[in-house]
Amino acid sequence: MDSSEFLEFLTTRTSVREYGSTPITDAEIEYILSCASTAPSAGNLESWDVILVKDEDVRLCLCDAAFNQQHIEQAPVILAVCANYVRSMSRYGERGILYALQDASIAGTYMMLAAHSLGLQSCWTGAFDDEDVREVLDLPQHIRPVVLLAIGRGHPAPTRTSRMAAGEHVHNERW
Numbered sequence: 585m586d587s588s589e590f591l592e593f594l595t596t597r598t599s600v601r602e603y604g605s606t607p608i609t610d611a612e613i614e615y616i617l618s619c620a621s622t623a624p625s626a627g628n629l630e631s632w633d634v635i636l637v638k639d640e641d642v643r644l645c646l647c648d649a650a651f652n653q654q655h656i657e658q659a660p661v662i663l664a665v666c667a668n669y670v671r672s673m674s675r676y677g678e679r680g681i682l683y684a685l686q687d688a689s690i691a692g693t694y695m696m697l698a699a700h701s702l703g704l705q706s707c708w709t710g711a712f713d714d715e716d717v718r719e720v721l722d723l724p725q726h727i728r729p730v731v732l733l734a735i736g737r738g739h740p741a742p743t744r745t746s747r748m749a750a751g752e753h754v755h756n757e758r759w
């Protein structure tokens with residue numbers, strides 16, 4: 585893949601919130617998780633974990649925890665990517681909180697892009713009640729849910745969402 589193909593790959597990903605009923609295969613899930621395993625992490629500690637959710641009842645509970653966002657119930661697979669504070673803080677102390685959040689975010693991003701490379705659709709979902717998700721998924725206190733990544737088979741959005749010009753993010757040398 586050359587650089588223009590890479591940009592094309594990135595720009596053709598869109599968030600999709602409606603999915604058909606065709607399941608995601610085990611091979612697809614395995615591929616997505618393998619891709620996530622290549623993500624960089626602070627100290628190479630990989631301070632993230634993921635709960636693979638396929639069960640309809642659990643998805644329904646997660647949908648409630650995510651303020652009734654219907655795509656969470658509808659997606660055949662939810663990857664609940666979590667920061668593992670203990671793994672990171674054991675080496676980095678308080679700074680480990682930030683590192684674990686970064687590790688989980690990067691791993692989740694890799695999963696989202698891996699799904700895209702398979703022609704699957706996804707929606708990064710960050711709006712949820714932490715405590716409710718914690719309860720639904722039996723998460724221990726040192727595990728913080730970072731993203732509910734909904735993955736399914738849908739139709740890419742016909743038009744891309746707009747973006748700020750890249751330069752608007754940039755401050756040269758100083759803020």
Ligand SMILES: Cc1cc2nc3c(=O)[nH]c(=O)nc-3n(C[C@H](O)[C@H](O)[C@H](O)COP(=O)(O)O)c2cc1C
Pocket residue numbers: 597598599600601653707708709710711712745
């Ligand atoms: C941190 C974060 C939180 C998000 N939370 C939600 C969410 O709770 N529900 C939702 O439908 N989309 C959510 N999104 C998806 C964004 O709405 C979407 O990425 C953005 O509008 C750009 O559209 P695109 O992904 O199609 O390019 C979230 C994305 C990010 C990065």
